[in-house]
Amino acid sequence: MKVVSTRAELAEARSVLTGRVAVVMTMGALHDGHVELIRRARAEADSVVVTVFLNPLQFAAGEDLARYPRRLEADAALSERAGADLLFAPLPAEVYREEPLVRVSAGPLGDVLEGASRPGHFDGVLTVVLKLMHLVRPDVAYFGQKDAQQLASIRRMVFDLDVPVEVVAVPTVREPEGLALSSRNGYLTPEQRASALVLSRALATGDVAAGRKLIDTEPDVELDYLERVDSTTFELRPDGDLLVVAARVGTTRLIDNALLEDA
Numbered sequence: 001m002k003v004v005s006t007r008a009e010l011a012e013a014r015s016v017l018t019g020r021v022a023v024v025m026t027m028g029a030l031h032d033g034h035v036e037l038i039r040r041a042r043a044e045a046d047s048v049v050v051t052v053f054l055n056p057l058q059f060a061a062g063e064d065l066a067r068y069p070r071r072l073e074a075d076a077a078l079s080e081r082a083g084a085d086l087l088f089a090p091l092p093a094e095v096y097r098e099e100p101l102v103r104v105s106a107g108p109l110g111d112v113l114e115g116a117s118r119p120g121h122f123d124g125v126l127t128v129v130l131k132l133m134h135l136v137r138p139d140v141a142y143f144g145q146k147d148a149q150q151l152a153s154i155r156r157m158v159f160d161l162d163v164p165v166e167v168v169a170v171p172t173v174r175e176p177e178g179l180a181l182s183s184r185n186g187y188l189t190p191e192q193r194a195s196a197l198v199l200s201r202a203l204a205t206g207d208v209a210a211g212r213k214l215i216d217t218e219p220d221v222e223l224d225y226l227e228r229v230d231s232t233t234f235e236l237r238p239d240g241d242l243l244v245v246a247a248r249v250g251t252t253r254l255i256d257n258a259l260l261e262d263a
């Protein structure tokens, strides 16, 4: 696996990749959820590019950009083992040569739920995803179902802006007890990790009221939202096909979701 960090090196390494090219975009601190994305890409495409870029544009002041785990060497080893051909790990100044004056707007999808709690977050995500799509020029991009609102926003951007990239969603990878894998799980103490299990249990009830009631029983978990939504628009709907949850456990914000079979 080749590791590059500049646009010029990426362009050169990309030019020799053959066949259908897949990209897996990450912010680093790779875990088994990312490994699953890379493996799926490896199985379904001819060449696999992984990007590791901690995107400052999607973090608001006071969020965890400064403490977000950085471990490029381990990320490179995991990517290579999972089957990546090329790793692009640029610094912010390589991606944002100047402060971007023009950004992608997530529209209404960026204003609700995760977007309401993190204003501007999805604009920052879409801006970097589009830039990385232009730089990597993939045929297909793999994203985790765990970040369901991000996935819906990316799908909508690709549709609205005619981006010639197929978007594939990969099911959430969970710990045996149900906690969805996330790079932020590393912030949790063992006690908080145990408390956080209530989130997947709440989703498993398949019901907003029952799920909220269950989360209320866990004093260390502060619920932000648990709602039933349409998985493409993120509008709240009693007949929506997706249950989404966000909560704070200590200082760590966790999100999770479950597709509903009765929808």
Ligand code: PAF
Pocket: 025, 026, 027, 053, 055, 058, 125, 128, 129, 147, 150
């Ligand atoms: O899901 C993530 O890790 C990030 O939001 C992404 C898609 C890599 C954009 O920075």
